[in-house]
Amino acid sequence: MKEEIKSLLEDALPLVNFDSDFIFAELDSLGITTILMILSEHYGIQLDHRDATPKNLKDLDHIVAMVQKKLQEK
Numbered sequence: 328m329k330e331e332i333k334s335l336l337e338d339a340l341p342l343v344n345f346d347s348d349f350i351f352a353e354l355d356s357l358g359i360t361t362i363l364m365i366l367s368e369h370y371g372i373q374l375d376h377r378d379a380t381p382k383n384l385k386d387l388d389h390i391v392a393m394v395q396k397k398l399q400e401k
Contacts, residue, residue: 329391335365351384359384372397
């Protein structure tokens with residue numbers, strides 16, 4: 328799942344380094360919205376502004392954990 332998410336996000340946001348230890352610092356509001364929309368659509372989960380936290384978007388592992396948590400709640 329990690330590689331799939333990385334690939335999806337790199338295609339949409341090629342200027343963001345998804346290998347970074349703190350991805351959130353590289354994102355603007357449009358980048359954050361793009362990530363939430365892509366993951367919501369691809370995985371059929373509900374992500375909104377409450378999920379756009381520095382912790383959830385800290386690095387790729389945290390993004391994957393957020394998606395997995397939402398899938399379990401589904």
